[in-house]
Amino acid sequence: MSSREIHKVCIVGASGKLGKYMIRHALERGYEVVGVCRPESVGKLDEFAGCITVIPGRTDDRDVIKKAVAGCDGVLVVLVPWGVHDYASGTARAVLDHAGPGARLVFSCGWHITRDGKDVYSRTFRAMLAAATVIIRLVRMADIRDQVKACNLVFASDALWTVVRGSDLEEGESQGLPAWSRHVGDPILASNITRRIDFALFMVEALVNDDLIQEAPAIVGCRTESALAHAAAR
Numbered sequence: 001m002s003s004r005e006i007h008k009v010c011i012v013g014a015s016g017k018l019g020k021y022m023i024r025h026a027l028e029r030g031y032e033v034v035g036v037c038r039p040e041s042v043g044k045l046d047e048f049a050g051c052i053t054v055i056p057g058r059t060d061d062r063d064v065i066k067k068a069v070a071g072c073d074g075v076l077v078v079l080v081p082w083g084v085h086d087y088a089s090g091t092a093r094a095v096l097d098h099a100g101p102g103a104r105l106v107f108s109c110g111w112h113i114t115r116d117g118k119d120v121y122s123r124t125f126r127a128m129l130a131a132a133t134v135i136i137r138l139v140r141m142a143d144i145r146d147q148v149k150a151c152n153l154v155f156a157s158d159a160l161w162t163v164v165r166g167s168d169l170e171e172g173e174s175q176g177l178p179a180w181s182r183h184v185g186d187p188i189l190a191s192n193i194t195r196r197i198d199f200a201l202f203m204v205e206a207l208v209n210d211d212l213i214q215e216a217p218a219i220v221g222c223r224t225e226s227a228l229a230h231a232a233a234r
């Protein structure tokens with residue numbers, strides 16, 4: 001842990017479900033918040049009018065990101081692989097290039113991202129991922145390989161990054177800060193479910209947790225069976 005001070009954060013992809021939860025957590029901590037979202041989604045942030053600054057624009061637009069991250073101590077990035085034109089990697093590159101050198105950068109993705117190849121996936125998970133990768137690329141909806149490329153850009157960077165790898169998600173009230181492990185396949189993660197509000201909590205808490213710098217934690221809800229069994233065994 002550290003006593004790193006955060007005053008101003010940029011949330012890239014602020015208008016989605018994860019983004020809005022992150023806005024709430026950030027405002028609760030007294031942070032000044034700048035949100036980036038697509039122009040057509042600005043209305044989704046009406047509930048925060050007067051509390052945050054909204055910068056409309058695509059998250060892979062370098063000029064938009066340059067303006068949005070100026071003066072921010074932390075940048076929270078919802079990495080999504082929409083479309084087939086390098087949206088996720090363009091977003092990651094823009095943030096890595098324009099955030100200040102001392103800024104904490106926290107990116108979201110899923111368990112399918114592996115940093116060191118030591119994650120262990122079930123056969124079902126691998127089959128579903130392979131099918132989804134092909135099908136959504138065929139219909140030009142999304143390109144999961146681009147999210148992989150985005151994360152590899154982050155992993156290769158010297159910045160103060162954290163890549164938070166989400167399990168399956170569900171809605172519901174907060175259960176508290178998720179548990180995490182370096183590798184999918186570790187018993188603590190077996191329950192494979194996290195409340196979306198707590199995924200956002202982990203992202204925002206990572207800003208002040210220096211133990212997570214240059215880590216890619218895979219998370220799971222702290223009240224799940226596998227997390228509770230792990231805690232009891234310690």
Ligand SMILES: NC(=O)c1ccc[n+]([C@@H]2O[C@H](COP(=O)([O-])OP(=O)(O)OC[C@H]3O[C@@H](n4cnc5c(N)ncnc54)[C@H](OP(=O)(O)O)[C@@H]3O)[C@@H](O)[C@H]2O)c1
Pocket residue numbers: 012013014015016017018019037038040041044078079080082083087108109110111165166167168169196
């Ligand atoms: N869903 C899951 O089960 C799951 C599981 C594990 C990890 N994750 C990770 O969690 C993060 C958030 O996922 P989520 O499912 O919870 O989604 P989410 O928070 O609802 O966010 C979706 C984001 O994608 C943007 N978006 C939607 N359609 C788009 C398009 N056509 N072009 C560009 N941007 C578009 C949204 O912006 P607008 O508001 O402008 O539409 C929003 O910022 C991602 O990093 C994902 O990899 C998700």
